[in-house]
Amino acid sequence: MKETKKDFIALDFEKPLIALSKQINELEQKTLQNGNKKVVNDLKNQYAKVKSQIYKDLSPLDRVKIARHPQRPYPLDYIQLISPTWHELHGDREGKDDGAIIGGLIEIEGQTIMAIGTQKGRNIKENQKRNFGMPSPEGYRKALRLFYHAEKFNFPILTFIDTPGAYPGLEAEAHNQSHAIAMNLRELAGLTVPVIAVITGEGGSGGALAIGVANRILMLENSVYSVISPEGCAAILWRTKDKVQEAANALKITAYDLYKLRIIDEIIPEVEGGAHYNPKETSEQLLIAVKKHLEELSRLSSNEIKKDRQEKFRNIGIFVNA
Amino acid sequence: MKETKKDFIALDFEKPLIALSKQINELEQKTLQNGNKKVVNDLKNQYAKVKSQIYKDLSPLDRVKIARHPQRPYPLDYIQLISPTWHELHGDREGKDDGAIIGGLIEIEGQTIMAIGTQKGRNIKENQKRNFGMPSPEGYRKALRLFYHAEKFNFPILTFIDTPGAYPGLEAEAHNQSHAIAMNLRELAGLTVPVIAVITGEGGSGGALAIGVANRILMLENSVYSVISPEGCAAILWRTKDKVQEAANALKITAYDLYKLRIIDEIIPEVEGGAHYNPKETSEQLLIAVKKHLEELSRLSSNEIKKDRQEKFRNIGIFVNA
Amino acid sequence: MGLKDFFKTRQLKKAAKLQNGTANANGQDLKAQPPDELLCTLWTKCQGCNELLYTSELKKNLSVCKHCGFHHRLSAQERIDQLIDYGSFIEINENILPDDPLNFVDLKPYKNRLNEAQKTSGVKEAIITGLGSINNQLTAIGVMEFQYIGGSMGSVVGEKIVSLIENAIDKRLPLVLISSSGGARMHEGILSLMQMAKTAGALKKLHEAKLLYISILTEPTFGGVTASFAMLGDILIAEPHARIGFAGRRVIEETIRQKLPKDFQTAEYLLENGQIDLVVPRPNLKQHISDLIRLHSQNTKKSFSGNGIDKTMIDKILARI
Amino acid sequence: MGLKDFFKTRQLKKAAKLQNGTANANGQDLKAQPPDELLCTLWTKCQGCNELLYTSELKKNLSVCKHCGFHHRLSAQERIDQLIDYGSFIEINENILPDDPLNFVDLKPYKNRLNEAQKTSGVKEAIITGLGSINNQLTAIGVMEFQYIGGSMGSVVGEKIVSLIENAIDKRLPLVLISSSGGARMHEGILSLMQMAKTAGALKKLHEAKLLYISILTEPTFGGVTASFAMLGDILIAEPHARIGFAGRRVIEETIRQKLPKDFQTAEYLLENGQIDLVVPRPNLKQHISDLIRLHSQNTKKSFSGNGIDKTMIDKILARI
Numbered sequence A, B: 001m002k003e004t005k006k007d008f009i010a011l012d013f014e015k016p017l018i019a020l021s022k023q024i025n026e027l028e029q030k031t032l033q034n035g036n037k038k039v040v041n042d043l044k045n046q047y048a049k050v051k052s053q054i055y056k057d058l059s060p061l062d063r064v065k066i067a068r069h070p071q072r073p074y075p076l077d078y079i080q081l082i083s084p085t086w087h088e089l090h091g092d093r094e095g096k097d098d099g100a101i102i103g104g105l106i107e108i109e110g111q112t113i114m115a116i117g118t119q120k121g122r123n124i125k126e127n128q129k130r131n132f133g134m135p136s137p138e139g140y141r142k143a144l145r146l147f148y149h150a151e152k153f154n155f156p157i158l159t160f161i162d163t164p165g166a167y168p169g170l171e172a173e174a175h176n177q178s179h180a181i182a183m184n185l186r187e188l189a190g191l192t193v194p195v196i197a198v199i200t201g202e203g204g205s206g207g208a209l210a211i212g213v214a215n216r217i218l219m220l221e222n223s224v225y226s227v228i229s230p231e232g233c234a235a236i237l238w239r240t241k242d243k244v245q246e247a248a249n250a251l252k253i254t255a256y257d258l259y260k261l262r263i264i265d266e267i268i269p270e271v272e273g274g275a276h277y278n279p280k281e282t283s284e285q286l287l288i289a290v291k292k293h294l295e296e297l298s299r300l301s302s303n304e305i306k307k308d309r310q311e312k313f314r315n316i317g318i319f320v321n322a
Numbered sequence C, D: 001m002g003l004k005d006f007f008k009t010r011q012l013k014k015a016a017k018l019q020n021g022t023a024n025a026n027g028q029d030l031k032a033q034p035p036d037e038l039l040c041t042l043w044t045k046c047q048g049c050n051e052l053l054y055t056s057e058l059k060k061n062l063s064v065c066k067h068c069g070f071h072h073r074l075s076a077q078e079r080i081d082q083l084i085d086y087g088s089f090i091e092i093n094e095n096i097l098p099d100d101p102l103n104f105v106d107l108k109p110y111k112n113r114l115n116e117a118q119k120t121s122g123v124k125e126a127i128i129t130g131l132g133s134i135n136n137q138l139t140a141i142g143v144m145e146f147q148y149i150g151g152s153m154g155s156v157v158g159e160k161i162v163s164l165i166e167n168a169i170d171k172r173l174p175l176v177l178i179s180s181s182g183g184a185r186m187h188e189g190i191l192s193l194m195q196m197a198k199t200a201g202a203l204k205k206l207h208e209a210k211l212l213y214i215s216i217l218t219e220p221t222f223g224g225v226t227a228s229f230a231m232l233g234d235i236l237i238a239e240p241h242a243r244i245g246f247a248g249r250r251v252i253e254e255t256i257r258q259k260l261p262k263d264f265q266t267a268e269y270l271l272e273n274g275q276i277d278l279v280v281p282r283p284n285l286k287q288h289i290s291d292l293i294r295l296h297s298q299n300t301k302k303s304f305s306g307n308g309i310d311k312t313m314i315d316k317i318l319a320r321i
């Protein structure tokens, strides 16, 4: 049971499982001496029920917590798991290699793919480099350079999105964060290679969208995608961060909500508890979904691929035409 | 006589003129009282002879001095003199508006032209902004942005070159000066609008070339264009800066030399003494030459214009094919 | 009696005269208004220098303070009146109206907010789009209305901008968009975020059609609007002192834990940091835009002739000039 | 007896043995050489850690020091031997030779410098270009020779690079250029400057033909070479610790009047500053280039088939593999 492992980090709603699994562990050790297995088995059944109940009833905010779980697999993890090769490419050519944006070449079924993602760090040192997954303008320009590279060599583009958003900093503004994001939105619209975006964790607003203008948008089951963080929304609209639960509900940010709104094209199932319980299995599901959409898009001509993407976004919006 | 004006700055080889014109001035004042005009007229004739002799025998290094004369007209001066409109456009969109590179829209005979130039300052404050006419990578990227703008709207491009070269600084290297220049060289090669470059002062190496890949390269009579400054060349090859005269001679940097080498297409005459003796007249000559080449190029199709420029540079080089 | 009181007294006298008529310039009935509101209507306190200014004179000066040069915020309609040749504006898509796709409720329902916004701003959504002429040059123009939920971009703003761009492409017209916005409209959730990609995608088509897009950034322009269509102009012009940026000042200060320079995110700061082409004071704005449109059309006239232009529409507009 | 002396003694003994033979590995006659030069030939002092290394072992290790990892400079021919499959290299344009267009004379005539350079470097100009295969993948490759007037670019280097690029376009081959240069060759004046535009212009055509260009930056790459073809690769790779830049360190220090950081303009500095894709140690270089070529050709095979390829040339090369 993962919950009893030393490095396991439990979320608040997972606390009942901790208690149960501790009980089971203790009993199992006793049982080894006393031989009464029934109590243990009952407890294990109870555990399974509680667990499936917990994960069935996840609130949007619970999903936010899973999406932000410090042990959640990050893009570089998925890349290693789904591709036999990884040739990372660095830099914007103009003065910075933003660690919050990674990019390079991978292979899927003998086809070269340009993989681009936002990347969080797992410790202080890594996060210094990755800036907690918050890209700077230079990161978006690095991504743009790689988009153009992919377009030139006819590489499909696969993006992995897991970012709180673009970095709100002094330099980021001075170097024109707005323009960097806007250019990516515009130029992604012009590509003739297939673009597939996978939200693997947090899809944080414009910072996520800047590598998310794709023919197909896929979401891991416990990832979220939102115009603003629930905390930010609560602070502005409810004027208190305490209303984060309400904001998370109101914003419709889960994969299920976004599928219903027809913003995303597919939900990639995660193992019970979330991808971090079994990154390998989740990556296999991810690869299956990506392959399916790549295969579908490969039947379109370059112009059709571009048109497909443009029409997808052209048609998003709900309004009354009186 | 300009030489007697208060703000006149004489070059070393112009010193004889100063003495003569002083003499003439003094005599003229006396003459007003005494009425002996002959001596004055003789002196004036002598003055004219000396002057034309001086300017006929200018050495390459003398021309370097004229090209660098602090009162020489700069690109913004020519722009004001040749165009009724000037709509300056600023910035690289990524964090800097390099004052050493200016760009904007002008009109020649009812046609919109994108004018781009390197710009020196005339005083300390201006040179702080203009960095003595030495562009940074951001300046070249600003120019590139404007090249693309011109290409989009079918504006011919007219560049004015007067720079000691690209800025050799820490930030310039950190922000990839090399890449900025190289990109301009490559992208200029791809434009389908006419590009005309005018060397108006110093054509300093790669920093000049980065806005100089043109269909037609024109040079003001006393401007220079070189792969390295005579001082730099002397220091490296002669191992002493004292040999600057020899280096200037050896490098073949004057308009006449470069015309003979078929690198440039036309020499624009300056008034005796140099453009700063009469900026307006020089600007008129400049405009005549620019119009002529614009008119010639206007007869070519977009593809022919691009091919014309590419073949021009493809064919530069002198070697033995054994 | 202080200066303010003096003005107030003078003001009330004038108001008394007006009450004999039926309505003020805005067509509002004055009779029901208390004196203080009346003061606000006929007099305006300059937000730059606190000087009290005749509202009518301020408006005549394009809402720029004669004393300190402060550019007061304009309504979308005022902006159109200032920029578009008199009588030449034809609004399009005025009947694209907001929905409430998420049934969003915070402290009050989004539906109520929409109703209130429509009442206070007098417009149906946060942008007016249409065709009109600027010094006799036909232009596709969109102007954001900050009074309407902070000029935020939801589905309607996105749709109206995209439709305007499609109009510009179809009729080969230059495009002018005037931004004033706090960013994306949270109440429409992900749909508002997607309007960034939607508008940018339409601008890609405009770009490929080689048509001119002049983006005018006015106080304030932030978030998802700056980071999409507003920053994608061929030419970017800002009004003096307008604040323009991606993240808000407070968010940045909280993140980097230091105070930001006073001029941070102002138009002048952006110019110095290479982000915009020009800062143009409002009195020069129309001429400037008009010059730029002229300069950008004179080399391409050959390829322009009759290229997909809807003659009846143009005739309609020309008839009004 | 110190370690160095010990090596020297051992060395001299070995040399004595060799003298009974006729020549060393480089085909040079050893008999006339004094002991010190002999030492230099058979032993090499590592420029990184000062360790004395067997030259033959150092070469076997691609001239990378086993103790400290220092990458010693390679001749163009050594580079080709390391990267190109054995026996598959066909040189092109070896007979494009330098002229002296300006009759340039500084402390000695340029003509003399050319003669000396040809003698000391063993090559006719500062670049070798040709076609060859890298792990069975046909490639157009050019390698600069730093020994030849500091790898400077004059008319010949420019012409050979452009001709190579044209070959790559014609035969639809990937291009690999390996730079090592002090910049433009002053002795050819403006003509050398113009080679920057000439090579960049040819690369524009290659770019439009959507062919792969991998640029390898090695110690040192500066000036007009960095600021033209060397920086224009689709992929930019540098060798560890290679110094790469536009302006030289001394010029910059004189200009800004301050000391530069120690790692300034190193490959690692460039990587950190976003200027290159990767730093690849020499032992991995061939595999890395080969992988990249493979990755860049597998999605485009359809459009490759027979597209202008000169079959006889390829057959010739394939016959050698």
Ligand SMILES: [Zn+2]
Residues within 6 Å of the ligand: C046, C047, C048, C049, C050, C051, C065, C066, C067, C068, C069, C070
């Ligand atoms: Zn005021």
Ligand SMILES: [Zn+2]
Residues within 6 Å of the ligand: D046, D047, D048, D049, D050, D051, D065, D066, D067, D068, D069, D070
């Ligand atoms: Zn060593």
